[in-house]
Structures are given as C-alpha cells and as structure tokens.
Amino acid sequence: xxxxxxxxxxxxxxxxxxxxxxxxxxxxxxxxxxxxxxxxxxxxxxxxxxxxxxxxxxxxxxxxxxxxxxxxxxxxxxxxxxxxxxxxxxxxxxxxxxxxxxxxxxxxxxxxxxxxxxxxxxxxxxxxxxxxxxxxxxxxxxxxxxxxxxxxxxxxxxxxxxxxxxxxxxxxxxxxxxxxxxxxxxxxxxxxxxxxxxxxxxxxxxxxxxxxxxxxxxxxxxxxxxxxxxxxxxxxxxxxxxxxxxxxxxxxxxxxxxxxxxxxxxxxxxxxxxxxxxxxxxxxxxxxxxxxxxxxxxxxxxxxxxxxxxxxxxxxxxxxxxxxxxxxxxxxxx
Amino acid sequence: xxxxxxxxxxxxxxxxxxxxxxxxxxxxxxxxxxxxxxxxxxxxxxxxxxxxxxxxxxxxxxxxxxxxxxxxxxxxxxxxxxxxxxxxxxxxxxxxxxxxxxxxxxxxxxxxxxxxxxxxxxxxxxxxxxxxxxxxxxxxxxxxxxxxxxxxxxxxxxxxxxxxxxxxxxxxxxxxxxxxxxxxxxxxxxxxxxxxxxxxxxxxxxxxxxxxxxxxxxxxxxxxxxxxxxxxxxxxxxxxxxxxxxxxxxxxxxxxxxxxxxxxxxxxxxxxxxxxxxxxxxxxxxxxxxxxxxxxxxxxxxxxxxxxxxxxxxxxxxxxxxxxxxxxxxxxxx
DNA sequence: CTGTTAGCGCCTTCAA
DNA sequence: TTGAAGGCGCTAACAG
Numbered sequence: 001x002x003x004x005x006x007x008x009x010x011x012x013x014x015x016x017x018x019x020x021x022x023x024x025x026x027x028x029x030x031x032x033x034x035x036x037x038x039x040x041x042x043x044x045x046x047x048x049x050x051x052x053x054x055x056x057x058x059x060x061x062x063x064x065x066x067x068x069x070x071x072x073x074x075x076x077x078x079x080x081x082x083x084x085x086x087x088x089x090x091x092x093x094x095x096x097x098x099x100x101x102x103x104x105x106x107x108x109x110x111x112x113x114x115x116x117x118x119x120x121x122x123x124x125x126x127x128x129x130x131x132x133x134x135x136x137x138x139x140x141x142x143x144x145x146x147x148x149x150x151x152x153x154x155x156x157x158x159x160x161x162x163x164x165x166x167x168x169x170x171x172x173x174x175x176x177x178x179x180x181x182x183x184x185x186x187x188x189x190x191x192x193x194x195x196x197x198x199x200x201x202x203x204x205x206x207x208x209x210x211x212x213x214x215x216x217x218x219x220x221x222x223x224x225x226x227x228x229x230x231x232x233x234x235x236x237x238x239x240x241x242x243x244x245x246x247x248x249x250x251x252x253x254x255x256x257x258x259x260x261x262x263x264x265x266x267x268x269x270x271x272x273x274x275x276x277x278x279x280x281x282x283x284x285x286x287x288x289x290x291x292x293x294x295x296x297x298x299x300x301x302x303x304x305x306x307x308x309x310x311x312x313x314x315x316x317x318x319x320x321x322x323x324x325x326x327x328x329x330x331x332x333x334x
Numbered sequence: 335x336x337x338x339x340x341x342x343x344x345x346x347x348x349x350x351x352x353x354x355x356x357x358x359x360x361x362x363x364x365x366x367x368x369x370x371x372x373x374x375x376x377x378x379x380x381x382x383x384x385x386x387x388x389x390x391x392x393x394x395x396x397x398x399x400x401x402x403x404x405x406x407x408x409x410x411x412x413x414x415x416x417x418x419x420x421x422x423x424x425x426x427x428x429x430x431x432x433x434x435x436x437x438x439x440x441x442x443x444x445x446x447x448x449x450x451x452x453x454x455x456x457x458x459x460x461x462x463x464x465x466x467x468x469x470x471x472x473x474x475x476x477x478x479x480x481x482x483x484x485x486x487x488x489x490x491x492x493x494x495x496x497x498x499x500x501x502x503x504x505x506x507x508x509x510x511x512x513x514x515x516x517x518x519x520x521x522x523x524x525x526x527x528x529x530x531x532x533x534x535x536x537x538x539x540x541x542x543x544x545x546x547x548x549x550x551x552x553x554x555x556x557x558x559x560x561x562x563x564x565x566x567x568x569x570x571x572x573x574x575x576x577x578x579x580x581x582x583x584x585x586x587x588x589x590x591x592x593x594x595x596x597x598x599x600x601x602x603x604x605x606x607x608x609x610x611x612x613x614x615x616x617x618x619x620x621x622x623x624x625x626x627x628x629x630x631x632x633x634x635x636x637x638x639x640x641x642x643x644x645x646x647x648x649x650x651x652x653x654x655x656x657x658x659x660x661x662x663x664x665x666x667x668x
Numbered sequence: 669c670t671g672t673t674a675g676c677g678c679c680t681t682c683a684a
Numbered sequence: 685t686t687g688a689a690g691g692c693g694c695t696a697a698c699a700g
Contacts, residue, residue, distance in 0.1 A: 009436065011409060011410055011414055011415065012414075013414045014415050015350075015352040015358060019349045024349060034375070034379050035375055036370070036375025036377075036379045036576075038370065040375070041374070041375040042370040045369035045370045048369060058394060059391065060394075062379075062386070075345060076343045079343065080346075080347045081348050102343065188580055216581075217580050224582075243550065247554050248554070
C-alpha cells in the first residue's frame with residue numbers, strides 16, 4: 001500500500017488536511033512595495049527558508065497603494081487562510097492594528113514595535129547613532145544626514161533614523177545649527193542630494209545616508225561630478241545592501257536573515273499553539289488573570305561594516321576629537 | 335444575514351472551497367537561488383501582481399541546492415496543491431521535465447523552452463547579438479565577452495548568451511582568434527575580470543557582460559584601478575537591473591514584468607481550463623488526434639538601453655566599420 | 669429561483 | 685494495534 005503511494009508520488013492535499021485540522025500550515029507575510037526590493041526580497045527569502053524547514057508555506061499579501069491598503073484591512077483576506085501573520089510593512093495605524101487583532105491569530109511585527117504584540121526589529125536609532133559616532137570619531141564635524149521623502153502615506157521604520165542622527169550630533173555638542181539634512185525625492189535621486197550638498201555654504205565632509213540604495217545613488221552622483229569618496233566626502237549607508245560591497249560602501253548592516261528567521265520562527269511557534277476559538281470569544285472578563293510575561297519582543301543588533309567610503313576628513317578638524325592624545329594627521333587608511 | 339457577515343469581515347476559507355471545487359486557486363512558482371535576487375524578485379513581483387488581480391494566490395517553491403532539487407522532483411509537493419506551475423528556474427533535465435508531466439497540471443516554463451510545453455522567454459542569443467552589434471557599430475573591434483562560471487550544476491538560460499557573442503563576432507568577420515572570453519567565478523567577481531582584462535596582450539576596448547550584476551561589479555573594479563568607462567573601456571550589461579540606471583550602465587533590457595505577466599496570465603488561463611482527471615489517465619491511444627495547435631510559446635523582445643557606459647573607442651579602429659562613408663573621428667557623444 | 673443535501677480528502681475519535 | 689466513521693466548510697447538483 002505504502003509502496004503504491006510512493007510509486008505515484010502521492011502528496012497530501014494541504015487543503016483537505018487543513019480543513020480537517022483547522023490549521024492551514026501557512027504563514028502570511030504582509031509586505032508593501034516591490035517584492036524584488038532589497039529589503040522585501042531578503043526578508044521573504046529568510047522567512048521562506050525557515051518556514052519551509054518546518055514544513056510551513058509562505059503566503060504573500062502585498063500592499064502597493066492606499067487602495068490596496070484599505071481593501072486589505074476591510075476584507076482581511078488572511079482570515080482563516082493562514083495560521084499567523086508577519087507584518088513586514090509600513091507602520092500601521094492604531095485602527096489597522098486593532099483590525100488585525102480581529103483576526104484572532106498570532107501576529108508578529110517585523111521592524112515595527114506595537115505595544116502588547118510580538119515583534120522583532122532592529123534599533124534604527126541606535127544604528128544611526130553608531131554610524132554618526134563613527135564619523136565623528138574619524139574627525140568629521142560637518143556631518144549631514146540624507147533622508148528620503150515619505151512616499152505616498154506609507155511610513156517605514158527607517159523614517160526614525162534621522163532621530164538617531166539628531167541625538168548623536170546633539171550628544172557630541174553639535175546641536176541643531178550644526179545639523180544639515182539633505183532630502184531626496186526617491187531612492188534613486190542621488191543627483192538632487194549632491195546638488196543640495198554642493199549648494200550648502202560650508203560643505204559637509206560626511207554624509208550619513210538613510211539607506212544603502214540611496215547612498216549608492218549619492219555615491220554615483222558624486223563620482224559623476226568628480227567628487228571622490230572618501231577623499232572629498234565620506235558616505236555611510238544603512239542596510240548592507242547586496243551591492244554595497246561591490247561599490248565599497250561602508251554601512252550600518254541590518255541583519256535581514258536574522259530578522260526574518262526570528263520572525264518566522266516566532267510566527268511558526270505561535271501558530272503551533274492552541275487553536276483560536278472559532279466562535280468569536282466574548283470579551284475577556286476583567287477578572288481574568290493577566291499572562292505572566294508579555295509577548296516576545298526581540299531586538300537584533302545592527303553592526304557597523306567598514307569598507308572604503310568613509311575615512312578621516314581631508315582637513316584637520318577644527319575641533320579636536322575630544323579626550324585622548326591628539327593624533328598626527330596622516331593619510332586615511334585604505 | 336449578509337450584513338452580519340460583512341460585520342464580522344467574514345472571509346471564505348480557501349481550503350474548504352478548494353476541497354469542494356477541486357481547484358486550489360493557487361499557482362506555484364518554481365525558482366532557484368535567493369528570492370531577493372534581481373531576477374527572482376522581479377519575476378515574483380510580476381507574477382504576484384497579475385495573479386492577485388485574478389484572485390489567485392502565489393505559492394513559492396524554492397530550490398537552493400542539489401539536495402533540494404532532488405527532493406522536489408522526488409516528492410513533487412506541488413501535486414494537488416496548486417492548479418498550475420510556472421517553472422522559473424535553472425534548465426531542467428529531460429527526466430525532470432517528464433516528472434513534472436506526471437503532475438498532470440498545466441506547466442509554463444519561463445526563460446526556458448521545452449518541446450511541447452507552454453513557455454514564455456526572451457531570446458538570450460538575439461539580445462546579446464544586438465548588444466555586440468551595437469559595440470561593433472560604435473567602432474569597437476576588440477570586444478570581449480565576460481561570463482560567469484556555472485554554479486553548482488545549475489544551468490540557466492543566461493549561459494547561452496555567449497553563443498550570441500560568438501555568432502555576432504563571427505558574422506562581423508571576427509572569428510574565434512579575435513574573440514576573448516573573460517570568466518568570473520561569481521557575480522561579484524569584477525576584480526578577477528579586470529585582472530584578466532588587463533592581462534590580455536591587446537586590451538579589449540569593450541566588454542559585453544553576461545549580466546548587469548556582474549557588469550556593475552566589473553565597472554566598480556575598473557574605477558578602482560583608474561579605468562574610466564566609457565573612455566578607457568566600454569561596458570555593456572544584460573538585464574536592466576534596478577541599479578543599472580544609477581550607475582549609467584548601458585544594457586540589454588530584459589522586460590521581466592512582461593515576462594512575469596505573460597507567464598502568470600498563461601498559467602492562470604490554463605489552470606482555469608478543464609480539471610485534470612483525478613485518476614491517472616491511461617496512456618493515450620496512438621490513434622488519438624493531435625490537438626491542432628501546440629501549447630503557446632511566447633517570446634518577448636529584449637531592448638538595447640543606452641546610458642553612459644558605452645561609447646566609440648578612443649583610438650580610431652584599425653579596421654573601418656564596413657560599408658558607408660568613413661566618418662571623421664570625433665569625441666564620442668556623451 | 670431559492671432551499672436543501674451530498675460529498676470533496678483528510679484527520680481524529682471511538683470501537684473492535 | 686488496527687479499522688471504521690464522523691465532520692471540518694464549502695460548492696454544486698438537485699429538489700421544491
């Protein structure tokens with residue numbers, strides 16, 4: 001009997017087994033934007049890898065614009081079709097978060113912390129602070145931050161990164177007046193950034209860029225007009241995009257594989273837990289004992305990766321680095 | 335009644351409906367390698383977009399190594415879990431193709447033509463021929479081809495591209511002796527390519543590179559050693575990677591969105607056709623009339639996209655371009 | 669045209 | 685330990 005099954009390479013129908021067991025063996029991933037973008041692609045790959053190792057499938061829910069966003073939260077297509085949902089998208093509104101609660105299935109937020117919900121994220125602000133600190137320690141004082149305009153109403157955790165810049169600059173005694181923010185309209189808008197950079201009264205010597213994609217575009221635009229990196233300007237990115245290594249871009253690495261693995265593992269575990277009541281549960285009585293520990297909130301560390309786009313500024317800084325012996329100026333190490 | 339359903343944002347269970355109807359509303363996509371790679375990501379995005387417009391879901395089957403490859407074809411997990419399969423991976427062996435036939439579900443090959451099967455692909459060879467022709471018309475004679483070593487037993491349609499180079503060079507009266515092939519070990523191995531390039535007795539003036547990813551790596555390596563593009567060497571890529579525009583890489587554009595859309599549309603249509611017999615059909619009698627037309631085989635055109643990495647060679651070519659009046663040498667147009 | 673019912677394929681429970 | 689049966693939620697066929 002088994003031999004025959006083997007012979008015909010019988011595969012169980014997930015539909016039928018799901019109907020019988022009440023679980024679909026599927027984890028949903030809510031993403032926004034292009035699936036082929038560096039972040040989405042990497043996250044998807046990591047999630048797929050760890051889920052498939054557990055025999056689970058990955059279901060994608062992609063939201064590209066306001067209409068799709070509205071419809072997703074109106075119809076909640078994930079309901080009863082996945083066992084858990086990983087939210088790896090823009091920042092949700094409170095109303096949207098509540099709506100997802102209605103799903104009565106485990107939720108895992110990725111790069112987005114929600115009170116009372118499981119999440120796994122990096123610390124965007126700490127990451128940027130590390131990056132800016134690195135530039136300051138190299139001797140830079142005129143450090144600009146390069147950000148990207150918010151797109152169509154979608155806010156990402158990356159939008160917080162500028163706060164890390166502000167905080168670290170302020171901590172170094174370089175408050176608002178010394179801070180310079182350059183703004184790109186899109187991630188490929190390096191030209192505009194260089195234009196703003198070159199228009200500034202006192203040329204920044206280093207650029208902390210919100211994302212690698214934008215940083216690469218900025219570097220390319222620099223080179224086009226003859227600005228060398230790091231000789232004329234240091235450029236530091238954020239993400240560790242696949243092509244950062246190709247172009248020698250120093251960056252704050254965001255460990256997407258770890259992020260994805262943690263989120264997927266968590267989602268898988270939670271999904272394997274007790275089945276949610278099929279009938280909408282009545283509001284929990286106020287007397288119910290609170291669960292001892294809240295849902296897991298994991299933060300994975302970022303890491304500064306030095307390549308060849310950052311170095312000490314060409315001129316000796318006017319302000320000494322601070323404590324420690326004053327070092328002799330030398331050629332920045334390659 | 336309907337109001338109540340609306341209220342609770344009821345969503346049908348795909349599992350149950352699939353069990354009842356015999357169709358899962360799901361299309362499988364077989365891919366290999368990293369889901370976040372430019373090609374996989376773009377294809378997935380396009381497929382997802384057109385499928386979801388038809389209310390279909392996308393199921394990913396990713397094969398990363400020989401073990402996974404073997405297991406996929408042994409267990410055929412797609413069986414009974416998707417309504418059609420899009421094969422967007424390495425070139426399948428004849429045995430593997432036959433195995434997929436066992437699934438008795440519609441198959442659509444993407445960038446891979448299989449006799450008797452539906453497929454949608456670009457013409458890799460014609461694409462490269464166009465690219466090489468462009469370089470020859472610019473006046474280049476010492477045109478090298480840059481390829482990537484086969485990885486672990488996975489052969490991709492891109493491996494044929496070198497044939498386009500050979501053919502076009504030969505057609506231009508530049509046979510084997512004039513042809514130069516540089517080989518990279520990986521897509522990020524530009525250094526090695528430039529090393530080989532600079533070691534060659536007579537320096538090629540143009541490089542036709544198998545893929546944009548590799549071309550970007552080659553350009554970066556060129557710049558690192560002071561070789562300018564296109565002044566010192568023209569570089570032409572293949573794909574139209576998202577970052578090609580950022581770095582001004584001229585390229586043969588492969589319209590992935592179209593590819594994906596066609597494949598998904600085809601798969602959706604075929605999946606909507608008659609249900610396959612659930613009992614394995616007996617071998618068709620030899621007398622059965624052949625269906626009039628074979629399955630659809632669509633070829634989508636590639637397109638030369640000129641940016642700033644290709645130009646006329648610095649020196650006047652030794653051999654005149656051929657027919658037509660000899661033009662005066664001038665600065666290559668930017 | 670609306671209301672009822674059988675059954676899709678699998679899992680789990682209960683009986684043998 | 686092995687075998688038979690009910691039901692998961694939905695659809696389609698059928699009866700009213």
